Amino acid sequence: MRRNATAARVDRPEVFLELTKSICPLCKRVIDAEVNVRDNRVIMRKRCPEHGPFEALVYSDAELYTAQLRFNKPGTLPLEFQTEVRDGCPLDCGLCPEHKQHACLGIIEVNSSCNLDCPICFADSGHQPDGFALTLEQVSFMIDRFVAAEGEPEVLQFSGGEPSIHPRIIELLELARGRGVRVVMLNTNGLRLARDPRFAADCARVGAHVYLQFDGFDRRTHLAIRGRDLRAEKERALAACEREGLSVTLVAAVEKGINEHEAREIVRLGVSHPAVNSVVFQPVTHAGRHLVFDPLERLTNADVMKLVAAQLPDWFRVDDFVPVPCCFPNCRSMCYALVDSDGVIPLTRLVEVEDYLDYVSNRVLPDPEIRVALERMFSASATPGAEAALLACESCGIDVPAALAGMREHAFLLAVQDFQDPYTLNVRQLMKCCVEQITPDGRLIPFCAYNSVGYREQVRAALAGVEVSPVVPNAVPLQPLLAETPYGSRTMA
């Protein structure tokens, strides 16, 4: 048929990048999803046959997003899988034999209660009438499963709820250390560290690393994200950690329009405080309980890296952040820096990191041990100190590295991690996730699947013996369909 000569053909307003699978944010059924680039923004679009179309911003810089793909390291098989493939990703977690990566980091949520009731909490925790606290036996079994899968696990993080209010938390930390877990972390809001001097001492005694929630310095930030002004408590918690020699990671949840401006001071505190050796920025995860948000205007890793670079131009550039190869490289970017009298020296200025972590060109490297050292550093299980091996082997035969032993306390790690939510969930990334939630029945469920697909609600219902409503995102376009759950999150009305 002849085309009408006057009708001009029009290009689509976007570049089609990939077809993947996701879930309906409302009913959680598995649906196809497209990932497209529009105005240099990476946007997921999907349609549920029952609930219609959904769009969400996945990454705000398409150039960075696509450039990161070559950092995709081949995954390593765990020693054992816990489930079988039956319904396909993300319904068989986990880990099922189709999973592409072992667990760099395991998480055990020891309870569901918390001594805070933050407006933002992906775990939907708080002062609640129902809930659970795991027994020593349960946790022991979970660690056994983790060890069976990993051999010598790198990092185990105790979380909650608020793990510090679990009556036997010190024993749990000790238990994990006793099983050969290299780094045992306590993910805490710091209230108990601030108030109970014996607790900080006990944490130090069992060799725990403190993963301290720290969102900023403004009262307004605290009220918006935590519902209370916790500034004095955070300061006391940090002082207690310093006193007891505990090492600390500051973990900031960053939400659009609330605390984006605080990146500079959080990093500066991280660099200067004797107890702190790392800072992690996490764009707020829109799973569980959170503020109303627009899925097309959410913060992504690219935004956070640009915030850091814009607020600390003398210290960091966006290209100082390296995509982490162990997980899917779009999920996490990290920057190591050495602190000296003039500020910080990003590792990327010292070593051509990118040349070593390019897995797509698949070449022979003249010095494979440098790649191994870099892989240890750029991983979800990394902690500062990992760079010592790199600097030693990268510069062997010179007098400098001998002196680098003394540099350890000057090393600083900055990470940016965007967790997926029911809007942005992409099985492409999920299948290579290396951060797993360990469940009391011994499964290792990728963190973002756990929070988005419905696993969290199932586990909570089973442990607490109550019905738990399926949680849906508190997104602008869904507002007319939502009702509040007893925990403050949203469910379908």
Place this chain on the structure above:
Amino acid sequence: MTATAAEIKACCAAAYSSPFAAWLLGPRFHPGGRALTEQLIRALGVPPEGVVADVACGLGESTVQAARTTGSRAIGIDLSPDSIAAARRAAEDAGLADSVEFLVGDAEALPLEDGAVDGVLCECSLCTFPDKERAAAELARVLKPGGRLALSDMVADHERLPASLRTLEAWVACLADARPLGSLVELLAGAGLGVEIVERHDDALARVFERVEARLRLARAALSRDADLGLLERGLDLVPAARESLELGILGYAIVVARRPVDGRDATTRPLAASNLV
């Protein structure tokens, strides 16, 4: 001032065999790293059955890269027997002994027959060859008719170089003897090569400056207080001037691709924008 030939050779040998200098410059001595090397190798257009020579190959990393990228045989040539021995070991460890070989040799008297190779790679080293006309003639001689030379090098406009960097000139021979880009192009044309591509890559040099600065700072932070930090401090003091010269185009880094004419006829030379030659 210009260093004598002997001084330049001694300086380069010292720099590249001193572990501290090697560490300061990083594992890849030349600016632009692997990506710029890859661009040069691809520009050679060597077929898989061809041969590439890598002149002043150092530890042979680019030689190996050339063999892998083109699928052809590659010969690395360097003046330093130590570097050649290390390059041989690395190629053997990588299982590439069949496709890569290494020879000790001088760029001004290459140990290759006339027209022996299909492509010549020469990275960041022409500035260190004392007799550049002779070296250029050698690079052209060993090329088959139609074969290409892909070269990267430091470029400098000595008359505009600030006084503070004259000290640097004294101890970094490659800077002392680097030429302006225009005369580099003339040099190759004078050797009978048809220049096809000229590009400035000053950003690559900026990254090297940045790496040297970062490593000087690291060394200063790591070394004990009683160590002699004077040299490190003096090195760090030069960084702002070097950076400024780079921004002004007084210092820079460039690549040139040139072809040996076929059958004695002049190869077509692409017209070059004057701005490229500053």
